Amino acid sequence: LALDVSKGVTKYIAASRTEIEEKGRRGKALGGWDKLKDAAAIEAELANGQFMDLLRWNADGKVENGYILDQRHMTGGAPVEAQGWLEAGIWTVEMKRPLRPGTAGDLDLEPGKVYNFGFAIHDDYTNARFHHVSLGYKLALDNADAEVNAVQASVSAPAAGAAPVAAAAPVAVAAAPSAAAAGKAVDTGVDWSKAGERLITLFYPGQTSMEWTLVGKYHGGARPFQAGDRCSTCHDKETANMGKKMVTGEKAETTPIPGKRPGIPVTVQATHDADNLYLRFQWEGTEHVPVPFVDGGKMDPANQVKLAVMFATDEVKYANQAGCWGTCHEDLRTMPGHPEDPAAAGLALDVSKGVTKYIAASRTEIEEKGRRGKALGGWDKLKDAAAIEAELANGQFMDLLRVNSSDGSTEDGFVLAERMMKGGQGFDASIANDAGYWSVTIKRKLTSDQPGDLSIEPGKVYNFGFAIHDDYTNARFHHVSLGYKLALDNDTAEVNASAQ
Template sequence: MEAKEAEAAAKEKAEKAAFAEKTQQKIEQAVAAALANAGSSASAASASAGDSAPTASNINVDWGKANSADIPLFFPGTASIEWILGRNHGGKRAFTKGDRCIECHGEEIADIGQLIVSGESEKELEPNLIPGKRGSIPVTIDATHDAENLYLRFTWPDADHTPAPFIDGGKMDPENAMKLAFMISTDDVEYADRAGCWGTCHADANSMPFEPEKDALLGSDIAKRLNLEGGVTKYLTETRTKLELKGRGGKPLGGWDKLKDEGEIKAAQDANQFMDLVRYKSGTKEVEDGQILAERDMHGGQGAEVEATLQGGNWSVVIKRKLVSDKPGDVNIEAGKVYNFGFAIHDDYSSARYHHVSFGYKLALDNEEAEINAKKQ
């Protein structure tokens, strides 16, 4: 059975690689055709509805030398790090002992997402259902590097619009049909070795079940130190004195208001206890670079280049990121080391917690044991 499963997996991977290569060839052909017919009304008329206009690429990579990994995302609902560490998660004991999320759930990712997004999960992790919303997204990541940069290409199928019934117009973020973000960290960040970026997701963050009232936020002493105008953003436990996990006596889960002093937070920064974050927005073409520590701080960092296209019903997002940076909040990626990696996609004009997320994976340069193995050009 193991041999048959391995053979089937190899066949599926080969088919997906062939599909990805065919898709890339179509994109390149479309780019060439668009450039050859610049300004032509005939070219405009031939473009598929909803597809982005092809442009020449400034990120020159031989993707034939890249390594490919299939990593599905799933809809998490209101699951937070407090939920993972709380009473309702059957895997709490294994997680606290060091087991990675994918070790228990790697074969059931699509099923988990469908149960949550449909409201059929006994965990009741999604109170605001979106009819027809897909529970998971199959994503292929191609990874490669040269002497200076890491290159990642994310490819996945787009989906029909499913309006959110609790939002006027059905679109939470009408300007951006898609947003993609990924985080990288060292093992210095608590839980990152097991859960990737899940340690940044808290039950009291914006749009989550224990989100504080705005008056309570802006009237708190914490508001003098953090930007709370848009609510509580992602943060790491290293910056809080305590997390409420049990909720006994009606206590809200999380720890947004239990901020450590500036000296302790600076010490955490100096000890690499932060998540390096890159985020792209499709509608505004905005590329954001920053970190998560006491809050989400999009301060610019080293910067990253992103090119995104929607062609033939498939998204392709290429990201070029420097391996080494002298900017605070950036993780330097070195040969011989392994890093924690997690990513998320806000599809279909969604925002806040209504995204699809990955479990935690390992990223490295030229390392066959890492799930995301960036091979040298």
Template structure:
């Protein structure tokens, strides 16, 4: 990134988000549930009864919307896909989500109560982290499965992850995907560069939170690995009252690569995650995939102009 683009990005990222009046912005409840070790490979395997439907193109939400609380209860208990259940861990977190646009920025606001969370002591720096992933239709795996397009059997703390530190990644970056994950052997460098240049990456926005402290924003992409972009084009602001949080993530609709351009007339896929109780890695709550559009349309979330 050249110095001019870098300076412009830093200026754009400094715009405050809380000045916006959210009282007339439509709200949608999104339930985030505990997923255990349910990887993309598991979703596509015979261990998941819906695998044939997924392989035929059906999206996760088509079968499981409305079942998030029940799925979270099963998984957090250790009855399925969770070898290390945490005593007292809530099964799900309902979040009220609003999206808007103002002064050339997309703003995403989540309000939620995280409940009585056991302290996992995994992340000593941040008690809570709120993340949104975004795709612009370039990745069919994101449209169909949201965040699961990046979640693999051999990532850190997953069944085949061993003691490694492998991050989230996209299968398309790997030479040999398998039931146990795709490992570290990448496709040819020229093909990697071609995919990256054409925007075949998942974008993420994150707010890192500690009660009484200003939110810390982070953002970046997931392709062959999870890579943070600095400086971040994303801003994050938050307030808390007990276990209740209000978090606003925002960024310019137009930002330099590797960020995706967010435009009227296109439909985007978003997924949300919340780490609570000082958790890290896979020990989070996740949503199913949801659609987002600017101004109007049939999407789950419509970013209204303010």
């Protein structure tokens, strides 16, 4: 047959065959690869539009334009311009194709008409049928009813045959509500291709306090944890599934928000120069899901997103194993054991909005088992002011940074007796939503002489965790990471801040 079968039979469509067996009755072989029409008939079918137009971009920069009729042809079409790149774990591919190429095997795209559209991705070095494919969709020009609506716009053409690059342009994906960039330009001169990178999936934690994790009837991992295991040892690859249990109300959540996503995959990059640590967080945004038990559906209408980061040494109880979980207790505001009137205790705490985060070093005791009906936690077992001051001086705190999306403002504080959102040396940050993807960049000095600020030194390893309040949420209705290890130029650290 007049086919190139050097690599086997390739794709074909029905118009190229005299018959195709589609039912396989009486043992007939399915298909019709060998029932090829003659060359003249194939040529006539091509002229009559019986083909599938085919474009392909390859990660080495090669672009192919062909079609499928009697077989898969990877050449013959009009020139197509395309480029692609991988940045922060996200691939972007852009194509520029003439609407009316006027070439055999190329489909002219005209206003007022609707076309069939599909695409496939060979990822992770695969080939042939080992790809991921879309279903068939409808594409049209300026047609809101089409599933893929190509809206007329002024765009810049990509460079023809551009090679893939790392850390080049901002990620571009399907359009979504955007927020203006806020904050300072903090990474001028930073080469992000030199940064360490890790994909961390945050999850919705519900009402799983530190005490909850230590009680076997609530948490099956209580015994391994008490034996010294880290949370990430067991759960690093299953955070999305954990979040699903909580966000649906199946486990440890008394007020679920219908439609709230269970997890957020976040690309985390870390690098440093002689003076500063740079962190960049990138993740996909979400459509707004109104909170049914809040007027207006938004807990924090001013801030669509807040991102918080915590650092601590191993000296802070549970930081080594659980990261920031050691600050979350059963008796905090909105948690099951929160006090109704904390101000009545007369403690030297700001409880105007309820009890906030604290660590064990600030209390004389914390009830962790709840035996004989004892209330979990220890919010009211506060040490005196002198003892608190001494603990702070001894490094008993969780350093806390937060960035707000409304205006790019930053807060630099710490957690000890309560959550303090000020007192640190300060840091610079930018936050932006670009085409549905959020990006937060933090520039923080490596060293500080301020109480509650952790100095980050070469050769040492620190506990690191972060949380995102997305979709206008507040308090415990966030997505959180497990605890990870951060260090400078240390390949064994889970978050390795590589040198510039």
